[in-house]
Amino acid sequence: MRPTWSADWIYNGVTVAHEQPQPLAELTPTAQLPWFRRLAARVLGRGLTRLKAQHGESWHLGHAQGYEAGRQVLVIRDWRPDEAGVPGQDDNLFDDWRLPLSAELKKRFKADVAQRLPAEAQPSPAQWKLIFSDTPSTCVVAGAGAGKSTSLVLRILLLRQYLGYELDAMTVVTFTRESRKDFIKRLVQVFALWQLDLQPAVARDLVRTFHSRILPLVRSLPGFSRVCAFEALGNQMPAGREAEADSNPFDLRLNDAQRLQLNQCYSQLLAQSPRFAEIVANLRHEALQLKPLDPDHPDVQKRVQVTQLAAQRDEELCDVIEDLWFAAGAWPIKGIEPCRETIQIRGSRFHVHGRLEGTDTWVVLGFDPAESAQYQRPGAKLAVRAEWAVKRTLLQAFCDKPLIWLDNYAMAQRLAASLAGDAVAGPGFEYKVKGELAAAPLLDAFVGAANFIENLGLEVNPAVAAMSFPTGDPDALFFEALALYWRALEAHLLDQSPPVMTYNRMFALFGENNPENLQLLPDALLRPLAHLMIDEFQDVSPQIVSWLRASLREIRRRGPMMHTGRQAQHASLMCVGDDWQSIYGWRGSSPKYFMEFTKTFPSPANTRVMLVDNYRCQQQVIDAAEHLVKGTPAIAGKKARASGPAAELPGAPVRVFERDEPALAQTLIEHYQRGESVMMLYRKGSDKRLMDAHLQPVLQAETQLPAAQRRLRQLTYHSAKGLQADAVFMLGDCQYLTSSPFKNQVYRQAGLGKAGDTQPFDTAQRDEIQRLAYVAVTRAIRHCYWYVEPANGEAAPTSRASCQVDGRQPFFEDLRGH
Template sequence: MNQPPEAPFELDELPFHLRLAAQALGAGLDFLQARHDGSWEAGRRSGLKEALTGTAKVEPQLQQVKLILGHPDAVHHRPGKEESLFGHERIPVTGEARASMRADCEKVLGRNAQPTGEQWKVILSMSPATLMTGGAGTGKTRTLLFRALMLHRYLGIPLDQIQILTFSREARMDLAAELQELFGLFGVVLTNDACLRIVKTPRSCLLSQVQALPELASVIPFEVFGCSPADNVSLSDGRPFEAALGTQQRDEMARCLNHLYRGNKRFSELYIALWSASLKLPHLEVDDEEVVKRAPMGWKLSEFDEELSDAVERLWCSAKAWPLDGITAQRKSFMLRGRSYNTHGYIPQLRMHVVLGFDRSEGPSLKRGPMAQMELYKEVAVKRTLLQAYFPETLIHLDSYQDAIHLAEALRNLAKAAPVFSYALKGDTSPVPLLDSFNTTAALLDSLGLEVASVASKTNFLPGDSDALYVELLGVYWQALERHLLGLSSPVIPYGRLFAMFGGSHSTGIRHIPNEVIGQCRHLLIDGAEDQTVPVASWVRAVISEIRRREMQRPVNRGLCSSLTIAGDASQWVFGSYGASPRLITDFDDLFPCPVPPTRSVLSESFRSAQPIIEAGYNLVQSLGTGSVRAPKAVARLAQDSQRVQMIGDEPHELQSVCDAAAAKGHKVLILIDSEIDKAWVGAAVGDRIRNDRAQGGKGIRVREFHKAKALEADVVVMVGDPSAGVSSWYRNQLYKLAGFSIGGDAMPGDTVSHGEALRLAHVAVTRARLRCYWFPNRGVDAGRTASVLGGLLPGLFEDRR
C-alpha cells in the first residue's frame, strides 16, 4: 500500500535560500494559473480530517439538549379597537330592484332624461359609505334624491329612517319641493310636512334630537332667540353664517355685559382698556404713502398751529361741544421732529390727550384766517396725519361733535355702566359694535370647532396689540353669557354648544336620544357637503357611531344596516372665511372608516352651462388644488351659441344694454353683487327696470349676493364687483391653524382660505350661467387681491372689453 507523502515543511522552517526559491516557484505557479498536485492533495486530506474531528465533538453536545415543556414567556395580548363606523353588511340592492328602478325611470322620464352611468353608480351603490363629487351643474342634488327614492321605493326602507341634510333654510325648502315632485312621479305621494321631516339642515336635525330629551324639550338656540317668523318649521334651521343680532338677543347680551362689568374687576379693567384702544387715533408708519405726501405741508403749518388750534376750538365752542365733562380743557405743546404742535385737552381717567378735529356739519370753505392758503378742514387733515405718524403718546382725535358728547357721557357713567363702542379686529374692513363683533367671532370659533373660552390661552400677540385684550375679554364674557342664557325661563343655548354636547369627541349626550329619533338618521344623505362645519362633521360621526353601537347591543340585528351618502364639490367651498370646511369630502375615508370599500363617483357631465362658460369657471379655481381635476363636459344639447365671459367697465349703460338684450330674447337674468356699493350701482343702473318687472309679477331679473349664488341659475349672469381676499389677519391665521387648516405646514391658513374663497366665489358665479356671463369687476375694493387679478384669466376664455 502506498504511504501518504510526508507533510510539507512550513515556509518559515526552510533555510533562507530554499524559502526564497519556494516563494519564486509559488509566484510562478500563480502566474501560470497552475497547481502543485502534492500540496493540493495534502490540503484536501487535512480538511477532511478536521471535519470528521469537529463532528465527533458536536454529537455529544447534541445529546445533552433537554426538551423544554410548557408555555413560553408570558406576553399580555389585548383586543384591538373597532374603528369602523359601519358594519360589514352591504345595502341589499338586488338585481330585481336594479332592473325595476331602471325600467321605471325609462318609462317615467323618457330615454333622454335618464341618469348617467356615473349617477347610477351612486343611486345603486351597495356600500354603506358613498361619496359623490362633481362640478357645477352635474346633477349632484338630483342624484341624491334618486338615491333616496331607491332606498324607499325599491328597497322598502321606511321614510322615517331616511334623512336628507342640506345647507340652508332656502335650500331646504327648494329640496323638499324637488323631493315631493320626484317621488310623486314614481307613485309616492308626500305632503309638504312629510318632505320637511325628511329634508332638514344639520341644525334643525340636531335640534329635533336635543328637544327629544325631556330636560331640553324647551331649549331655544341662541341664533334664533327672539325671532318669530311665520314659518315656524324653518325657525330651527337658523341662519348659518349670518350673525346679525335681533333686539332680544342684543338686550340679553347687554344685560349680561353690564352685570359682568360691575361685578368682575378684571373684566372691567380689560373692557376700559379695549375701549381706550378703540378711541385711540390709529397709528401710521412714517413711510406710509399718506404721510409722505402730507408731511411737507404739515411741517410748514407748524408755525401756524396756534392759530389753527384757536380756529378749530372756536367752532367747537360755538357748537356747545367744548369744553366737555371728564375732559380737562387745556393746551399742551408737543415737539414733533423739532416743530411745535398743540393738543386741546386731556382725559385723566384714560390718560389720553385730545385734539379737536373738523366736524362735517361746518362749511367746507372755512379758513383759519384771511391769510390762510388752504381750507380749514384740509389743514386739520394734514395735522391729523402728522399726529398719526409722529405723536409720542396716546391721543384721541375728535372729528364729530356728536361723538364727543357720547364720549363725555360714557366718561360720566364709567363707574356704573359699560361704554358702548365699536371695534375692528386687525384685518376687518371697518369697526362694528362690540357685542355684534363678539357674536360674530364666537360664531366663527364655533364653526371652526374651537372652544370660545379657551382660545385666549392658545393664541399670542405682539406687545401692545389690542386684539389680545379683545380675545381675553371674549373668553370671559362668552362663559358668562352662556350661564346667563341658561338661567332664562326657557333655556337658551348657542348652536355651537349644542353640537359640542351631542357631537364632541368626549360627549356622551347622544347616548340619551331615543331610538325613534336617532333612527331617523339611519340612512343619511348630505348635500352641499363642502360648506358644512367641523362640528357638523363630528356630529355626523357621532350619530352613525351611536346607531351602530345600539345595533351591536341587540340580540338580532340581521338586515339592519345604515348608510351615508355625501355629495359636494370642493371647488364650490365659499364659506371658508365663516368657518366652513370641505373635510366631509377631502377627509372622507378618515372621517367615515368602513370595512366595505366605499363607492366613489365623479360626475363629469354638466347639464347647465355651455362649454365656454364651464371652462372659464374652471380656469378660476384650477390653481387651488381642491375640487375636480378637470372641468366637466357640457352635454350635447348645451352646444348652443355661446361666447367667452365678457369683462366690462364701470358704465351703467352697458348693464342696461345687457338687460335689454336678455329681455328681447326672453332670457332670465341673475345679477350677483359683492358689496352694498355694488348694490347701489345696480339700483341706479337698472333699479326701475327691476321694480317694473316685479310689479308685473315677473322674475326676469334677480339680484343676489355672491355668497348666495349657489343653487341658482339663469340664462344670463351678470357679476358686479370683484370678490376680494381681504387683508391679512394675524388673529384669524392663528384660529385657522388651531382648527387644523395648516395643510402642508401653511403658516397663514386664514389668508389661504380667504384667497381661495375669492376665486371660488367668482367660479360659482360664472357657472350659474347657462348661455352668457358678463363681469363688471372694477368695483373691487382691493385691486391687488381680488378674483379677477388672482385668477390668471386666460384670454381665450375671458374677453376684456374695459
C-alpha cells in the same frame, strides 16, 4: 311624606344634584376642577333645580332601591375619553351591509322613471350610480349645474316606495333656507307622479338643516325640554315647531334680542370682574384712539402745506362742529369733560373739544356723515367736511398724545351709554382684530371669534390659552377678555328661563368628545340620522363632522335592536358636494372632510360618484371657471362637460375688463332689453349702491313686474351660490390681502392645513378666493363679464383671483388695458 326624587347630572365629572335629601360630601371639590367644569356644574344644577326637572327612571329606581340607585341613572358628560386605541380594531362607523337592490328592482324603477319623468329629466349613467349606490357610505362629487337635486329626490323615492324604508329613518340636510324650500317642493312634486301624497309637513320634517336636527336632542335632556337656541332668539317659531326653523349657518348678524343678552352679561361681568373691567378699559382706549399716519403718506404731504392756514381757521371750525353736535343732542357727553385745550402741530395750534374723564386722553368731535357734504362756514372756500379732513390728517401724522376722534353722533351715543353704565348699552366701541376686514362692536367681535373657534371643534378657553401674541399686541388683551366673557355668557344664557344655549354648544354636547351623552338618547331621536343625505357637504365644519361621526358610531353601537320591526336597517351616509365650491372657510368650514371622505367616515365599503355633466353652462364658461381653480388642491379627475340643452348653446369666452361701472351698466341693460335674465354680483354693499345709480332704467322696469317675471338679480358673490342667469356681471376682484394671526393659530390647533405651514388659514383663504371666482363664473348660462380693479403691484398673484385669467386661452377674452 314621600320624597321627590330628581335626576342628578354628572357634567364634566361633577355630580350636579338638586332637591337632594342629603349632602354629597364625597364629591370632588369643585374648586379643584377646571373653570368650565365648575361652571357647568353650577349652572346646570341651578337650571335643573329652577325647572324642577325630573327623570322618571331615576325616580322609580330611587323609590324602589334607595337614593344611591336613583342618583346613578343619568350621566351627562362633557369631556374627552382617554381610552387607548387597539391595533386592528374595527374603526368603521358602519356595519358591513349592502342596500338590498336586486337587478329586477332596478329594472322596474328605471322603467317607472322613464314613464313618469320627461325625457330631459331622465338620469344619466352617473346619476343612476348615485341613486343605486348600495354601500354604507357614498361620496358624490357634483360640480356646478350637475342635477344633483333630482337624483337625491329619486334616491329617497327608491328607499321609501321600492324598499319600504320609513321616512322617519332618513334626513336630507341642506344649508340654506332657499335650497331647503326648493328641495321640499321638488320632493312633493316627484312623489305625486307616483300617486304618493307626501304631505308638506312630512317633507319639511325629512328635509332639514343641521341646526334643526340637534335641537330635539338637547331638549330630550332633563331640565332642557324648553331650551332655546341663542341664534334663534327674537325669531322663535310657534311652540312645538321650533325644530322646523330655518337657520343660515353663515349669517353673522345679531338681532336686538341677542344683543340684550350679550349686553346684560357684559354689564354683570364688568361689575364682578376687576380684571375684565381693566382689559375693557384698555381695549376702549386702544380702539377709540385716532390711528397714526406716516408723515410720508401722500395725503399728509399734500395737506401739511396748509398747516398754518388750517390752524388760523381751527377755532371757528371747532365752534361750527360743536354747534352741529349740540343741535343734534349729541353734545355734551357724560363722561367727557368739555374743554378747549390746544395741540401744537409743526408750530401751529389746534384745538380739542374735551377730555375723557379720569384720563389724559383728549376728545375731538368729527363731522357726522349725515350732515350735508356741502355745509360751509360763512365766507369759507372749502366745505366743513373738507376742512375737517385736513385737520384729521394732520393730527394723525403729528399728534403724539392720546386722542379720541368721535366720527359720528351714533358712535358718541354708544360711548356715552357705556360710560354711564347703562346695563343694556354694551361696551360702546368697536374693535378690529388683526386680519379682519373691518372693526365691529366689541361684543360682536367676541361672538365672531368664539364662533370661528367653536366651528373648528375647539373650546374657546383652551384655544385662547394656547395662543401667543407679540408683546404689547392688543389682540392678546382682546382674547383674554374673550375667554372671561365667553364662559360668563354661557352661564348667563343657561341661567335664563327657559335656558338658552348656542348651537355650537349643542353640537359639542353630542360630539366625539362626549359619546356618553348620545347613549342617553331614545332610539326615536337617533333614528332620523340613520340614513343621511347631505348636500353642499364641502361647506361642513369640523364641529359638525364630529357630531356626525359620533352619531353614526352610536347608531352602530346599538345594533339591530334599534331597528326591530322596521324595514330601514343599519345606517348609511351619502354626501354630495363640490370642493371647488367651498367658499365659507372664513367661518370655519373646510373642504378637507369632503376631499378625504373615506378617511373621515371609515366604512367597510364606499362608492364614489363623479357627476361631470353640467346642465347649466355653455362649455367655454365651464372651461374658464375650471381654469381659475386649477392651482388649488382638489379631488383628482374632475372635468365637467356641457350636457343636455347647455351643450347646444353657442360658445362665448368669459370677458375680463378693467373696472368701469358705466360700461358694465350699458352692457347689462343691453342683455336685459333682449329679454335675458341677468345677474349682477358684487363684493361690497357700496358697489351695489354705486351701480344702482347706473341701472335706474332696469330697476324701474323691474318694479312694474310680478316677482316671478323679474329678470334682474343683484347679489353678493357668496349669496349667488346655487342660482343662475343668462348673463352674469361680476363687479370686483376676489382678493385676500390680509393675514389673520389668530385664525392661523387656531387652524393649526384644529389640525387643518399642511404640516409645517405656519399660516394655514391664510393659505386656505388664498385658495378660497379662486373657488369664489369659480362659483361666480358658473352662475352664467351663456355670458359672463368680469370687471376688476387694476393690479396695484403690491399684492402677490395668489392673492387675486383675476391673476389666474389667461388671455391666451380661447375661453378667456382679457380686455384689460384696451
